[in-house]
Each structure stands twice: as C-alpha cells, then as structure tokens.
Amino acid sequence: MYEIVEKREEVPNIHRLIIREPNVAKKAKPGQFVILMPDEKGERVPMSIVETKKDTFTIFMLELGITTGKIANMHPGEKLYAVAGPLGQPAEIEYYGNVLLGGGCYGIGAIYPLAKALKAKGNRIVTIIEARSKYLIYLEEKLRIVSDEFYIATSDGSRGTNGHVQTVLDRLIKNGHRFDHAKFIGCTYMMMNCSNITAPYRIPTRVALNTIMLDGSGMCGCCRVSVGGKTKFACVDGPEFDGHQVDWAELMKRKAAYQEAEMISYQTSPHICRALIENYFGESDE
Amino acid sequence: MSKKDSPKPKGKPTTSVKKSRPTRPPRVKMNEQPPAIRVKNFEEVPFGLTPEQARLEASRCLQCKRPKCVEGCPVQVQIPDFIALIAEGKFVEAACKIKETNVLPAVCGRVCPQETQCEATCILGRRHEPVAIGYLERFCADFERLGGHVELPKKAKPNGKKVAIVGSGPSGLTVAGDLALLGYQVTIFEAFHKGGGVLVYGIPEFRLPKEIVEKEIHYLERLGVEIKYNHVIGKCKTINELLTRDGFDAVFIGVGAGLPRFMNIPGENLNGVYSANEYLTRSNLMKAYLFPDYNTPVIKGSKVIVVGGGNVAMDCARTALRLGANKVTLVYRRAREQMPARAEEVHHAEEEGIIFKLLANPVEIIGDEQGNVCRVKCQNYTLGEPDASGRRRPIPIENSFFELEADLVIIAIGNNANPLIPQSTKEIKTNKWGNIITDPIGRTSMKRVYAAGDIVTGAATVISAMGGGRLAAKAIHFDLMGVSDPMITTACQLPKEDE
C-alpha cells in the first residue's frame, strides 16, 4: 500500500506517479482526488486522480513547494506516509453535445479522465491545453485520441497559438463555434478568465477549484469558497463548481494565505528541489 | 460491574468510617508550570501528584457505603475501591480497577469535567472540598504507564465474529477495546493518518500529551485490534460494503461531530479567520507549532480574537498565546457563569492572561486589501429570560457596537454533524441536526449498524462518548452472540430523549 510503483518527470517539474492503493483505484470516479503525505512531517496535499488500473492510480504532480518537492524526490519502491481517497464529488459527466475542455499546468493531466468519460457518453470534445512553452506540453497523444478537435496555446508562442486557453477559446467562439458545456482545470487565473469568456454566451461552465486543503473530509473549513454567495467546502461539495458563480477574487486571496510561510519552509528545507524559486510563484503570476 | 460489587473494601482497616475526623487534610493542590513560563511552551501544565500526595489525598475519602461520586460518573468508575487501593499504595491495582469500567483513565483524569460529574456529587464536597478524584485517576494511570508495564487483561477466545469501527475517537476506541476482550476480530477505520479523534487533533499537547493517546492506541493494537488509517468511510468504502463485501458482522460508527459552524457574518472568509477545527488541527495534528520542521504552516497572529466560551475556545486561546500572540481576547455572547468550559480551563486561561470580553458577539470581520483580517466589529449583549437550554438568553443591545483590532480570528462556536456517512448510506436515519438517531443502546435504524459519541449526542464529553461506546459494545455482543448484560436492560428502560 501507498507504494510508488512508477515515477517519471514527464516535462520539467511535472511528475507522473503511479501509486498503489486498491481502495482509491477501485472507487475513483473522474474528477475525484486523493490526499497524500510524503512523510510524517509533510503537509497533506491534494492531487487529482487521472487514471486507475487494478490496484494502482496515476497522478500528475507539479513540483511547487516543500511537500510536492519531497514527493518528487522519492523513488519507485518507496512508500508514501499517507494516501487517503478518493475524495470530493465526482465531476458531472452527462451527454451535453459539444463540450469544451481547457487544461493548463497539472490540469492537462487532470482534464484527461473527464475527456475520456465525456467522450464515452457520446459528446463531441474540443480540447485546449496551455503551457508556458512547447517543452512543457505532456499527455498530448492521449488527449488527441479522445478529442475531436485539439488546440495548443503557449505563452511564448513556441507552439500553437501564442497565448492562453482563453485566447483560443475566445477565437473559437467568435468564429461561430457553439458549446453546450465547458470544463476547466488548471491555474486559478486561467479558470477565471475562461469562465468570464463563457459567461456572456451562457455556456454552462464547471471549474475544478484547487483551494488549500487540510483534512479533505469537511472537518476544518480551510477549503471554503464562496459560490453564488454561499460558503461551500471545496473538498466535500466540490472540487467542481459553477465557474460563473465562484467568487474568484476571494479565492485568489485565500490561496495566497501562506506565501510567506511556504517560502520559509521551502528555503529551510534540507533537500534541494530542482524547481527554481521563480517557478514557485509562477503558477499564479500570469 | 453494577454497584453490588462495591461493598468489598467495606471492612478495610485503613479507612475508619466513623464520624468525620476533626482534622481532615485540605484537598491536595497539584503543582503546575507557572503561567509566565508555560505560555512559552507546549508542555503539559499540571505536573501530576507525587505518590505521597496521592496517598494523602486518597486518605481523605470516606469510603462511603453508597458512594455518591460513582453516580456522578457517566461510566460508573468504582471510585471508592480504586481510591482505597491508592491509600494502600497499590497503584497499579488501582489503575486496573479503574480500567474495568474506563479504558482511558490517563485521558479522563485529565480532561473530564470532574466538577460537574464525579466530584460534584462527592459527599465530602458538601462540607469540605470534594476528593480530587480526577487527579487520583490521572495519578494511577500515569504510574502504571510510566512504570512501563501495562498488564494485558485476559481475552476471551476468538468467537469468529468481525466488527468494523468507523472513527478512532474515544467512543470508537472504547468499543474496540471492549469487543476485542470479548473475542471479536476488530478493525478500526480512521480518516486521518493518526488515531484518537479529538484527543489528537483537537485537545492541545499542553492539556493532553499526545504520547498518552499513542500509548492507548498501542495498547489496543496489543489486544489485537487492527487500525486502518487514511480510510474515509463513505468515500473509499460505504457502510453497506463493509457489511457485505468485506464480511463484517456489525459496524460501529463513532465519527464525531466534526463539521465546523461559522457565524455567517460578512468577512468570515478573509485570510486569518479559522474555524477552531482548522486552527487546532494545524497546530496539534500537523504540529504547526514545530514549523518549519513540520511543514504545515499556521497563522500565528499577534492580536488574536477567539469567539466562543467552551473548552474548544479556551484551547484555541491558550494555543494562540503559546504560538506567540501578544494579546488574546475571548469574545463570548453570555456571561461568565454560562461558559460551558471546564472551570479549571477557564481558570488556567485567566492566569495566562487571556482577556475575556463577555456579553459581546462579532457582527462583522473587516479586512485589508490583501484580504487579511484587521478588525472585528462586535455588538454588546445583555441577558434575557432563560431559553430552552435553561441558560439566560443573550440579547443584542441596539447600537452598541465597538471594534477590536485583530490579525487572527478563531471561531469556536461548535460543530454540526458531519454528513459524509448518512449521505452515502440512506438507511441510516438522522434527526434535523444531522445527528444519527439510535435507540438507548446505540442501534441505528440500519440493521447491524451502531453508533455513539458526538455523532449521536452532538458535541459532548470524552467520557460520555466512552459511555455510549460501552453500551453499543454490549448491544453488539447481545445482538450477535445473544449475551445480555444488566447495563443493557437498565439502559433500555430509560425514556427516549427528545422525540
């Protein structure tokens, strides 16, 4: 149990891990997540479940701070200290018609199980992924197989459209694409910007929020977000919510609550992560 | 187990039961860390009694024939019996005596509200001060534990039945211990990576050292109980699956209250506003007080406001001081007499310099541009007629607002029932507050499924959760093996509450 079966750095700082835990593997539905701890002193970090196979499951992990750094430094055969899940509500998977999916960062991986499940329901899938540069794109082949249309955006323009998911999305809509449903997973800015684009067209939009979490079972309220003016707990009511109802400004402030502490723990950490310090805040810089 | 057992030590020569002696020693005072020092560390506040102190205190007990103290204890610890053993210097035997009815004496001796339970009814308390039953209980449990050798009681032969226990709080641990002794194969499923429930994630180290809880859990493991951590039941397995696929003959649910209540006032989602659960879990379970060696951070705060007046609020306030706050203010709606916290905790909090702002309640939390808390707007209250709980109702005074500066606000106004299990198991009926409904001995509306502790009663005490667990264990034993117990018959005669 909790054994890391396989580990590969797919692209710089994004690791694909296969972890053995039959309870998660047997039960996980698209959109659910696990909570991991590398060791007794580590934080409890949530990670989206991307694939399951017999008694193992796969995650794509962005190496960001101290705890993900610790996990990134573990080797196949080693065991994590804790794996709890599957947690959260499964994503809404129905037949909608034309479905738009947007993924960035770890969300390129996290959007894949949704694409697969939505495709199996007979939806037409249009996928847009974003990365800072072309060498940070992963899982492309698998995503192409389950997508009817597939687009790439890079912020340095090294591949596909120069820009972000919202750049491509905006263009598609203006060119007359009709979407019946949209889902976004990735950095908060991307999810917010994309929700703002779909709102005037009344495209039902679901976003998978990555609030800070602690227990992941509704016990602490640390993951609370305002959705439609009501306080919700992302770990038990979500993580998927209506992107047009989320209070984005509040969410972004709450995500930054520990920046100073994270910096301290990162800098005083005895192991050396390969992630550059700039990378550290990269996620929300753009 | 019933009161009939108690007359045994009647004829003990050590304690003459004549008229009260003219010179009775005063109630023992436990040495403790001085306030100025203890607010700078997380070590336990009271040091415990020395053997001499314990024997002297034990000698104060009158060894009543009809011990009133026992009636005040929710699990009927045979108090005069264990105290007599202490008086004789038989400390380990005394610990075993307590364990016949209370499997966690080191915990209860520390955290029971004795002043409203066993010590409240102690006969001595009428004229003098009551016997320090809690201190004595703690003393012999510590003596046994620190002696290193805890006797394992005799276990019944395996009876071939498997029982699953959901949650490792005091109620779950009690059921596990009782059933393991009766020969059941017991598995505990715990959502967190550590066992003990509120005892590890809620009650701070300085009030209940975690080492004690770990020892108790180790003891259960030695009894053959298996503990599976990181299992959130309702998510990774349902109750139904435990009963069918996993082949358990019965399931006990002791998942506690654990859904934090907020006040629904503006500003509650600002950074620097915590539920008590989050604050305490960060500090205790995740050991944020040892940050950055432990990686989970906690906002330390220099001007801290804690909202509430119970044990949880006291624990938060005292934790904040130890994390380095300059000023900690407790804001509570009612007056001091109505505070539900244990007297000892209120006293400790005051000694440590916590400021009590009574008859006041926050109406708004005000933040800066970065979304951090900076002030709390409060309103003054007055007390009206007694409400349903018998306490005088707090009434806001119009236009009596004032503001307090704050960089950390902790909301400790209680918990609602966690809905995870009822949501995933429709057969289990709950009341309008979401608490699981059971009969007087812990049977839920679903066959072979039992429940006790905070998930049934709402937030209560460690010992009442244990008492409920004990009854449920007996109910399980009765239903699966047909073995009845006087406790069951007594309990079944009780009228059902609020229905």
Ligand SMILES: Cc1cc2nc3c(=O)[nH]c(=O)nc-3n(C[C@H](O)[C@H](O)[C@H](O)COP(=O)(O)OP(=O)(O)OC[C@H]3O[C@@H](n4cnc5c(N)ncnc54)[C@H](O)[C@@H]3O)c2cc1C
């Ligand atoms: C439901 C959900 C699914 C997620 N799925 C993935 C995934 O599949 N792959 C992936 O790489 N990341 C995922 N994340 C984000 C991931 O949990 C954080 O990046 C991780 O916790 C950072 O930990 P750290 O200690 O390495 O970094 P830190 O230095 O502690 O933090 C860096 C930043 O990460 C965020 N963060 C910190 N602690 C937590 C926490 N306990 N929970 C959530 N966010 C936190 C904060 O915004 C912080 O500023 C998911 C988050 C959620 C809530």
Ligand SMILES: Cc1cc2nc3c(=O)[nH]c(=O)nc-3n(C[C@H](O)[C@H](O)[C@H](O)COP(=O)(O)OP(=O)(O)OC[C@H]3O[C@@H](n4cnc5c(N)ncnc54)[C@H](O)[C@@H]3O)c2cc1C
């Ligand atoms: C801060 C604080 C201070 C307190 N101080 C005192 C005191 O001084 N004296 C006193 O007598 N009482 C005190 N109490 C109250 C007392 O701790 C509780 O009444 C008691 O712990 C309830 O026990 P329980 O067995 O019902 O559940 P809990 O102790 O709440 O334990 C429940 C356990 O179940 C687990 N769980 C929850 N959901 C699931 C799930 N779905 N699957 C698996 N596991 C799950 C939880 O992680 C937890 O470990 C205090 C409470 C708090 C919060």
Ligand code: SF4
């Ligand atoms: S268990 Fe609690 S109430 Fe009972 S005797 Fe011990 S301290 Fe008193």
Ligand code: SF4
């Ligand atoms: S009531 Fe008080 S004096 Fe009497 S037996 Fe109990 S503890 Fe001793």
Ligand code: FES
């Ligand atoms: S993480 Fe604690 S309630 Fe969601």
